[in-house]
Amino acid sequence: MPTIKDVAQRAGVSPTTVSYVLTGSRFVSPGTKTRILGAIAELNYEPDQIARSLRAKRTMTVGMIVSDITNPFYADIVRGVEDMLRDRHYSLILCNSDEAPERELVTLQLLSRKKIDGLILVATGANVEALRAASLSGLPIVLVDRRLPGDWLDTVLVDDCQGAEIAVRHLLQRGHRRIGAIVGRTGISTTDSRRLGYEAALAEFGVAVDPALIQNGQSTARGGAAAAQALLALTPRPSAIFAANNLMTVGLFLTIKEHSLRCPQDIAVVGFDDTVWLSAFTPGVTTIAQPSYDLGERAAGLLLDRMTGQPPASPRVIVLPAVLIERESCGCQITRRAG
Amino acid sequence: MPTIKDVAQRAGVSPTTVSYVLTGSRFVSPGTKTRILGAIAELNYEPDQIARSLRAKRTMTVGMIVSDITNPFYADIVRGVEDMLRDRHYSLILCNSDEAPERELVTLQLLSRKKIDGLILVATGANVEALRAASLSGLPIVLVDRRLPGDWLDTVLVDDCQGAEIAVRHLLQRGHRRIGAIVGRTGISTTDSRRLGYEAALAEFGVAVDPALIQNGQSTARGGAAAAQALLALTPRPSAIFAANNLMTVGLFLTIKEHSLRCPQDIAVVGFDDTVWLSAFTPGVTTIAQPSYDLGERAAGLLLDRMTGQPPASPRVIVLPAVLIERESCGCQITRRAG
DNA sequence: TTGTAGGCGTTATCAG
DNA sequence: CTGATAACGCCTACAA
Numbered sequence: 280m281p282t283i284k285d286v287a288q289r290a291g292v293s294p295t296t297v298s299y300v301l302t303g304s305r306f307v308s309p310g311t312k313t314r315i316l317g318a319i320a321e322l323n324y325e326p327d328q329i330a331r332s333l334r335a336k337r338t339m340t341v342g343m344i345v346s347d348i349t350n351p352f353y354a355d356i357v358r359g360v361e362d363m364l365r366d367r368h369y370s371l372i373l374c375n376s377d378e379a380p381e382r383e384l385v386t387l388q389l390l391s392r393k394k395i396d397g398l399i400l401v402a403t404g405a406n407v408e409a410l411r412a413a414s415l416s417g418l419p420i421v422l423v424d425r426r427l428p429g430d431w432l433d434t435v436l437v438d439d440c441q442g443a444e445i446a447v448r449h450l451l452q453r454g455h456r457r458i459g460a461i462v463g464r465t466g467i468s469t470t471d472s473r474r475l476g477y478e479a480a481l482a483e484f485g486v487a488v489d490p491a492l493i494q495n496g497q498s499t500a501r502g503g504a505a506a507a508q509a510l511l512a513l514t515p516r517p518s519a520i521f522a523a524n525n526l527m528t529v530g531l532f533l534t535i536k537e538h539s540l541r542c543p544q545d546i547a548v549v550g551f552d553d554t555v556w557l558s559a560f561t562p563g564v565t566t567i568a569q570p571s572y573d574l575g576e577r578a579a580g581l582l583l584d585r586m587t588g589q590p591p592a593s594p595r596v597i598v599l600p601a602v603l604i605e606r607e608s609c610g611c612q613i614t615r616r617a618g
Numbered sequence: 619m620p621t622i623k624d625v626a627q628r629a630g631v632s633p634t635t636v637s638y639v640l641t642g643s644r645f646v647s648p649g650t651k652t653r654i655l656g657a658i659a660e661l662n663y664e665p666d667q668i669a670r671s672l673r674a675k676r677t678m679t680v681g682m683i684v685s686d687i688t689n690p691f692y693a694d695i696v697r698g699v700e701d702m703l704r705d706r707h708y709s710l711i712l713c714n715s716d717e718a719p720e721r722e723l724v725t726l727q728l729l730s731r732k733k734i735d736g737l738i739l740v741a742t743g744a745n746v747e748a749l750r751a752a753s754l755s756g757l758p759i760v761l762v763d764r765r766l767p768g769d770w771l772d773t774v775l776v777d778d779c780q781g782a783e784i785a786v787r788h789l790l791q792r793g794h795r796r797i798g799a800i801v802g803r804t805g806i807s808t809t810d811s812r813r814l815g816y817e818a819a820l821a822e823f824g825v826a827v828d829p830a831l832i833q834n835g836q837s838t839a840r841g842g843a844a845a846a847q848a849l850l851a852l853t854p855r856p857s858a859i860f861a862a863n864n865l866m867t868v869g870l871f872l873t874i875k876e877h878s879l880r881c882p883q884d885i886a887v888v889g890f891d892d893t894v895w896l897s898a899f900t901p902g903v904t905t906i907a908q909p910s911y912d913l914g915e916r917a918a919g920l921l922l923d924r925m926t927g928q929p930p931a932s933p934r935v936i937v938l939p940a941v942l943i944e945r946e947s948c949g950c951q952i953t954r955r956a957g
Numbered sequence: 958t959t960g961t962a963g964g965c966g967t968t969a970t971c972a973g
Numbered sequence: 974c975t976g977a978t979a980a981c982g983c984c985t986a987c988a989a
Binding site for chain 3: 631632633646647650669671
Binding site for chain 1: 704
């Protein structure tokens with residue numbers, strides 16, 4: 280591997296000058312410049328990013344921690360982040376936490392040793408101290424999908440409460456009154472907000488909240504299936520169910536299928552998170568679409584200007600709206616109805 | 619950020635000794651050792667991985683290029699890779715190529731500058747020269763999902779031919795004779811192999827290949843939908859369709875739905891790639907499951923022993939079997955039938 | 958059992 | 974307009 284010295288030698292100049300044409304940070308006469316460029320080309324020289332990082336104290340690398348890249352919701356976010364960062368010549372170290380606090384902690388440490396320039400993460404919520412320390416030590420951090428109490432870090436999330444609310448309102452509007460909810464793991468902000476939205480919608484319609492109708496699906500397909508079992512075992516059975524994330528929606532459908540119930544005739548469903556699959560099947564699943572890609576893009580945007588621009592003193596919280604995608608799983612295909 | 623010097627000073631020893639307790643590469647007396655460990659803890663010292671990399675010429679970082687992390691198939695592979703590498707203290711830089719050769723090339727260069735210790739990629743097939751150069755220059759590379767002509771690099775893939783063959787055989791066994799195929803982009807090995815498998819199955823049953831029944835879906839949902847349109851417009855209509863990847867299967871179902879056809883009554887379907895969604899809907903989609911996670915794990919395994927072990931002289935090609943997951947989209951639920 | 962010193966490939970300061 | 978030179982933080986002969 281040729282170094283900057285080799286290039287300098289071949290071009291008959293000093294490494295200094297080569298460095299300057301590389302970074303463009305001072306004027307170099309056209310003559311020497313072309314000579315140097317020539318040498319670079321002939322030698323196939325590529326600047327060593329590691330050495331550069333050591334000197335410049337920036338790695339052009341960003342860390343990202345998500346629960347599980349296998350979850351399409353996070354995959355979308357990551358894609359948004361990656362696209363935005365690539366444009367600005369940053370690259371991304373991807374880590375999965377599996378929601379395990381210790382894993383998150385170890386990963387935080389690993390990334391810090393690797394001297395990442397910034398961090399985007401879906402926080403488990405358990406390592407606030409470590410995050411605070413990292414942030415205090417100067418690492419730009421952006422939270423995505425979930426907020427931390429106090430909102431002391433830049434955060435990009437979806438209006439989960441409003442999302443759940445329109446989901447449940449949609450059900451209420453078509454006459455449902457016994458509406459089950461499969462909610463996610465406790466302790467993460469999305470779960471609380473979506474539950475709040477569920478209750479708000481019921482309140483709007485003067486329907487009392489029945490605790491038995493709210494089951495915890497642990498944010499997983501398996502948990503969602505179990506929660507659905509519990510819901511379907513109730514008498515009278517709920518006439519509709521709201522599943523508060525993509526995985527739990529899968530679980531719900533698995534259970535519905537197992538019970539040989541027809542959707543929407545026997546039970547109406549609204550899910551959370553959209554996938555192309557949801558539209559391809561019969562019935563298409565009415566769902567609350569999160570702007571997941573945008574979430575990533577915005578998060579990367581915030582991070583970028585903390586890394587390169589003049590960082591604002593106080594943390595920013597960006598809340599993106601969720602939108603109802605109406606399909607067949609709630610029955611009649613009316614798009615709007617009065618009242 | 620404290621450096622190794624600070625630790626040394628605080629512990630009253632030389633940086634050398636600190637370094638040695640860090641790497642454990644030579645004996646240090648228990649006394650000084652604990653003193654040093656103490657200093658490390660008090661200062662919250664973390665070795666700078668960049669400096670270490672510059673010196674040691676290894677970054678403990680691996681690059682990975684996939685077409686699109688948003689595709690669950692690749693997300694699974696990435697997950698397999700990440701799990702395996704994390705165990706060995708490597709981290710992963712994730713890149714998306716979008717199948718664009720130039721993007722792949724730029725990414726290759728970027729990763730090479732970042733001095734990754736190894737590379738795992740789903741090759742577009744267009745940058746053979748760059749790959750050869752990188753490999754020759756000593757970078758361990760493992761191909762995943764697709765092979766390159768000549769198999770001159772370590773490769774982990776699925777037996778696509780066999781997969782497609784059992785898919786189509788399954789259809790033939792239940793009496794279908796006019797079987798459409800939606801195949802992927804040309805130029806990638808998976809497409810060729812799956813097509814071969816399709817033809818082999820037909821041959822087994824003495825059915826002639828009808829070119830009109832083979833439509834190119836470009837490996838995308840949109841392309842798959844278009845291909846399905848073409849197939850459904852045929853007279854007589856094929857009684858079954860084999861879609862050669864997950865995205866094209868979505869497209870196929872979108873089109874089936876648009877035509878208000880019932881599956882399996884009006885048309886039988888076998889897809890490729892499995893998702894939890896495929897089992898949750900009605901009808902469940904019979905499909906060929908690829909061991910995607912394993913693909914990643916095995917690829918990481920090969921890479922690891924090229925990076926750390928004694929690399930075998932000649933490239934290894936690992937072929938994993940695909941398996942038929944029988945569900946309702948092909949009609950009757952018979953698991954086996956004679957002949 | 959421990960320390961000294963040189964260098965990994967860059968960049969930035971200071972001279973010229 | 975261009976060049977020496979000194980770091981960046983760590984590791985590892987070599988020496989003691």
